[in-house]
Amino acid sequence: MSHLVTLGVLLSSVWATSSDVLKPRGVSLMKASLYQPASEFTCFDGSLTIPFTYINDDYCDCQDSSDEPGTSACPNGTFHCLNIGHAPRDIPSSRVNDGICDCCDGSDEYQSKKNCRDTCFEEGRSAREEAERLAEILKQGSAVRDQLVTKGKQLKEEKKVRLEQLQKEEQEAEAIKEEKDEIKSRVEALESVALKKYKEIEEREREEREKLEKEEERKREWEEAQHHFKTFDLNKDEKITKDELQHFSEFDLNKDNQVAEDEINAYMGEMNELTVEDFFEKSWPNLKPFIRHLQKEAARAEEAKKQAAQQEEYEKQQQLLRQQNQQMRGDVLPEQLQEPQVQEPPLDEAASHEDLGEEEEEADHNEEEEETGRGEVENVAGPATPNPPKYDEDTQRLINEANKAREHFEEADRNLRDIQREKKQIEEAMDKDYGPHEEFAFLEGECFEFTDREYKYKLCPFDETSQRPKNGGAETKLGNWGKWLEDSNYSIMLYDRGHTCWNGPQRSTHVRIRCGLENELISVTEPNRCEYLFEFTTPAACVAHSREVHDEL
Template structure:
């Protein structure tokens, strides 16, 4: 009862004020009508002067704030208030009053023209009806958008929960992967130690690890051997050419095992000089001791004269025993496999660590008061104009791509929300530097819409971009209240 009494009393007071005020004065707002009382001296709203009531709207500016001339153009700083009953009220600069152009839909700004109703057609009701229909459409979009937003909130919270659980799982996998990498590293070090001992024992140090003098000498020897085996001089070693050399006849039965040929040629049909020097040379040296000698040729389908290719000495060369040859091959294979295992273990660990890093980066960001924006993390959208393709990846980065040369320019990376607690402006900064200017940055303005999409892109200031973007996550209750207030229409004071 007490609340009802206060409401009735307030309404009665408002009606009393309106009845006492001269609402017939042109150009005053409803809220200021109480200060314009008939036959009573008028006090300027800024307190600068007190004038007789008859001085109001007399085309002479008596008040510094122009409040005595609300319906004329006498004061340069004056304003005219269009009531626009049936539609939204409007405030005009005084210079547009009685200028022969109908700015108010009710025609009140041209009040000194004869027969106002004929001079300015009153279109307020028609415009008001159209505005109400548009408001209903917007309201419907909001209602549907808010329903979608509610679902996004549920999905966003679930996504964050899943990510948090994933961290625990990945941390366990990381420990296992780290142990596996450590074990692989230990095995690699042992295998490489044995490999180094074997290389040193039999003089199989790779060319790249020798001193300059040794390198030069060994390269000459490699070239001599390559040219000797390359019987047809096509700068390649082929399998048929390998069959001509008794060096590969380990059992002295004039039969060279195909597996040995394949191993020497690294399972290739032919070898270039680079492949021979980097792959096959050390494998060939496994077949002889450090005492280098001639490299004889069998008299088979391809004939060539014997050639001294290892040194100028004529002592006969010695071969490894086949079992020793296989043993050394095995040592090299084990070392290579150990290196591959270590590399693969490292890759597996890095993949897990990268996923962990990405999840932690995701969880650092603010996705709105209800996590309604979380499901849109790193989702990308494009906007095309005549020159560029703009790409916005939410909570990540913004780019501009030229349609002519396809070049990319960074317009900023995610920094923060720019107007908390409203969550409708995003800031992306630290983009590429402008020529003789600042770093590029982008502010993304979010508003309610049913489908996430670009509306526009502009550059109001040099290197400062503004993007308009709609999405359901921006359909908040606060926005609905503001919208309802915006479309509320004022009533004609005389109707009260």
């Protein structure tokens, strides 16, 4: 014993004296027995045996750093702070005597100029108080959670019952729908027979209308031909000759600045001169397409000119945009340059992906409307009828009956689909993972908001996350309910497939869930662009083993 004490005095700079057990500096009580001053020291990895005086002599002998637990000499060693009054701690050896107080007992700075005060008691006390406070939250939260578990299970049971009921209702509704469909078919057949004669009347009226229109068309053509005849009849003798036509450069098809005879023969109908009647009968059918072509050309030239002007404007904007895009750190740009607000061209490729999600939804919606809209009674007489014929009494009665049958069918159909929709909803909900004990189920249908400087964020658990600019503007979806992250032990929810970022990925959200007495969205950040992190507290997360307890009340 006295031998040991002597050694302790001898090695006072090496040995920690603040503890009852004699051990080299920086060694935990548990490992103290591995350092026996009476014998040589073998590195823990067995690679080298050295005199015991080499322990903590500020020179690294062992590759595993085991000979220098109390100095900064070894690269991967640790220094153990006892921190009496608080929790003990291991710090990397490189923090020994570096001028920074890492251990609350100051034991890591035994040779530095830094005078580290022992703060373990104060720190320990506040740590204990904090732990107590959190334990209290956990306790209270845990009690609430028990109720939530009960509620969750109850909700699940209710869904199950409701689902069974819906299955029955669905069968009934299907039968009713079939029945109404049958009635409808029968009445519609009668209606169809009765309407037949009215259809024939309509047909006749249509033919007469068409004949009239044709005559009018010929009259218009005659006038147009007369107009052109007058243009070509240069000497106003009521006759057109080849000479006269040769004055019109439009006929110079081969562009040799001469109108050759063969270039106009086709339009002279193999005659030398034409009266206005000849012109109309013989020339006009050939000439008309040619003149139409010329008119179109002229219009197209005009259009091309307009387009060229627009194109030039577009290119200019593109040029400017490209310069901006180079630097595209969004918010710095003049407003009109931020998005390509260019009318031209409406290329499909250019369609913003951001809109796709919405478009799909809209398409679904339209389909449904079309379904319910089929077979409206007004369609029976055809859409183009200017004056619907007056029906005789019997026919009208049949129509009314058919309308009624259709109405009844629609109602039955609607009823069935309502049931099916609800059934689907419940089935989907029953597929969702509301936690191992259904403790998060009560959050379904609720929404929670958090507002920062710019945005109002919304979390609707098991549904979606979103943001909306505080000063108005469209809502942006930050994600749809995806799943609980694997290995997160029901502490992190993933909402993905949100709206696509400009020039970036689809938005997604992690919702980190911690124990708290309130159901509350407490912070939102965007650690990566378009990847959001929501912090949410709820008593549902207050389980005894949960380490993380929200520390604000």
